[in-house]
Amino acid sequence: MVSVSPRLKDCLEDDEQDSVDPRFVFGFRSVSLDSSGYEQYEQDDHRPWSAGGDPTANRKKQRLRQSSQRLEQLETFQYRTCADGNLFRLFELYPGVGGRPVEGRLSFEHSNRVERDYTCLSYCWGDIVERPVDIVCDGFKLPVTSNLLAALQCLRKPKSSFYIWCDQLCINQADLNECSRQVAIMHDIFSQAKDVIVWLGEEDDKSGKLCEYARKMRRGEDSPKQTLKRILTPRQLQDAIQKLLQRPWFQRVWTIPEVANARFTIVQIGNDQLSWDNFVRLIKDVPLPPAGGFDKQAALLGNPRQRIAILSQMSASQKAGLRHTDITQLLILGKASKASFDLDYVYAFYGLTWLRTFPDYQMPTEVLYAEIIQYYVNSIRWDASYSNVHDLSEDRRTHQLMSVLYSAGALHQHYTLPSWIPDWTFGWHLAPIWCRASSNIVTASGKDEWSAGVRCDFRAGGRECGEFDVLPGPFGMHKLRVSLIIFDTITITSETTPASTPGAEVNSAMQPDPTMRYGRAFLRTAKGYIGLATPGIEAGDDVAVLLGGDVPVVIRPCGNHDPDTRAYKLLCETFLLDEGVMHGDIVRETWPLAEDVVFL
Structure with missing residues (x-):
């Protein structure tokens, strides 16, 4: 039996003799291995028209060029309102695929009565703060960094929109007053988000294999060791983790509160995803490879593995409803990080700690650094509630006080400060003597157990603190x-x-x-x-x-x-x-x- 098109008659008896069945006309969905005679039906890519159907690669490129041209012709976006009080913006990310322009719109939400589900994005602006690429926001052209564009293109859905918060879009970075207000409610923004996505960048250096390894390690399949070795050899695994930990996200100061305040954290590398707990387990269970000479990833304070360990303890502390109180951890992380503004080395921890100074981006940096250390010293010495929250012993209180001095010193300062005030912008560049740079990952408790595990064995000054x-x-x-x-x-x-x-x-x-x-x-x-x-x-x-x-x-x-x-x-x-x-x-x-x- 011959299958016929439903659009044509099944019987040809009534057709006129001169008529020819169009099904047998050349070019009607005909198939031939010989390309001769098809010249009049050829397209730009030299394929027969009858073999088409889907848009050609050239047409796709042409549409992308047209989209880019239309994007260039749009007016530049301007923030016409201020996010003050408890208001913050959300970006509705419209559906899209591939390299099509990212589009969306901004709207306001209230931190005291959040009505919509949203995702927070934790990412790195990059070493270059210029915004060389554009997205469409409210019908206008909005410049963004290349890393943010890659993240939005990867995260957007093909058929539905969703709400996302990211600092580059949702905060008017040119308005210092708005920046101050948004930092003040950053804890509420991240703690009420459905989840936080940690964007580590595009897939590279066997990161896809690494994610597959972590997922199968979690499942506990039969003969897991043999299965895992087929994915990555031990040496390849170590190298992949080392290269992953060198990515810029692990140096940014704002990633610390973004993860610590999150309800649920997802690590995303290209199109691969891992839960934060699974990611931490991977880092914890895979030892560092032996390295000769001076290895920054193992020798310096605030190295990526130690950073992950502190973040895990901080996150457990926040989930237990405990404000963070360990100035040792804050100094280790802050001085090991990078920030666009020097004030951020302190303000990034505003929502995690007992800080009571309202963020003010017009305050002199030296004054802020001096005030925050004076506040912590006085709290440790005289505020009983400070130590009671985490059951700090007298020995740990003394260690926190001394960590302030060991993080300071006139030879470790860029700013003109009293010699006992740490300069948060002066990064760790020497292996520490007063503590260890090991990770000591502790995930089970919100208490300050991490600090006790990294204190050095020396006790040159005894155990009793003086004045x-x-x-x-x-x-x-x-x-x-x-x-x-x-x-x-x-x-x-x-x-x-x-x-x-x-x-x-x-x-x-x-x-x-x-x-x-x-x-x-x-x-x-x-x-x-x-x-x-x-x-x-x-x-x-x-x-x-x-x-x-x-x-x-x-x-x-x-x-x-x-x-x-x-x-x-x-x-x-x-x-x-x-x-x-x-x-x-x-x-x-x-x-x-x-x-x-x-x-x-």
Whole structure:
């Protein structure tokens, strides 16, 4: 039986003799392996018209060019309203596929009574803050960064729209007052979102295989080890994770609160997705490959693995309804991050912490850095509720206070600040002596268990903290009164390793590893100690131990500002090649010599 078209008669008896069945006319859905005679039906791509149906590649390209031309002809978008009070904007992302222009519209939502489901986007603007590409917003052309465009193109749905929040679209970045108001409600925006999507960028460096590995590792299939090895060998797995952790998202300061405040977090790489818990499990279970020399991903504070560990504990803390209180973690993460504005190093943590200063992007950076540290020091010292929230012991309170000083120092500052105030813009560039850079991933509890696991083994200043009081100073740049013991003076500094002290017995376990030596200057003291410190120390600088401190510090006399109290500048932490000094012999033997000094 011959199948005939339903549009034509099934019987040909009534047809006129001269008529010809169109089904047998050349070109009517005919099929031939011979292309001769088809010239009149050929298109631009030299294929027979009868073999067409779907738009050709050239037509697709032509439509994209036309869309781009129409986009260029649109007027530039202007924010005509201000998101003030508890209002924030949402971007309705219209459906689309492929390289078609991203389109949508902005509307307002109220943080106190959210009525629509929406997704928050956590992403990185990129090293270049220019916006070289455009999307369509409310019928106007809105410039955006290339990374955001790639994320929106990947996330949009083919047939339905949905609401999304991202800072680049939903905040008028040119209006500092609006920025301040939006930062103040950032906690509400992210904590009420249906989910937060972490956009790590396009698929690259076996990231697709890595996501497949993580999903099958989670499922616990039969013979999982053999199945996983067929996806990625152990070496390939380590390399893929290392390259993934080098992506810019892991350096941005705003990604910290965005994940910590989220109800549910999804990690997206190209078209592949993972839950945050599954992603953390992957990072936790795969060890670091052995690396020779100085490895930033393992040696520096705030490295990606340590960052993920702190974020996991922060997230658990927020889900338990606990405000974050550990200034040690904030300093480690902040000084290991990048931000477009220097004020963001502090304001990014506004919704996570006990900060009570309303965000103000017109405040001088030095004033903000000084105020936030003074607030934390006073809270740790005098506010019982601060430590009660997370059951902080006296030992942990002391460690948090000392972490402020070890994160500071005149040799670690870009801004003109009191030497005891950390400069959040001065990143970690030396392996720490006062704590470990290990990850110590703790996901089960919202308590501050993470900090206890990274504290170093040294106790040069004993376990009892002395004076640690903020004193009034000019222009809000207050002074700090501390208790310490000055026990030696630097006589020689060198960029090369000095000879050992004649006759000195050195415990082999005390030898500093190459990671600790990297980037540091060597020193010799008047009493013959050999040590390491930040380049910039000079002969005549003093070496002291802070009561309650973990490692010694280098300080520099500032002259006699007060006849009753000596003033110094805090320079940096130091390591001395002497087990007794590093484990508290100086404090036990010379406790009566402790004195109160002022750090300027």
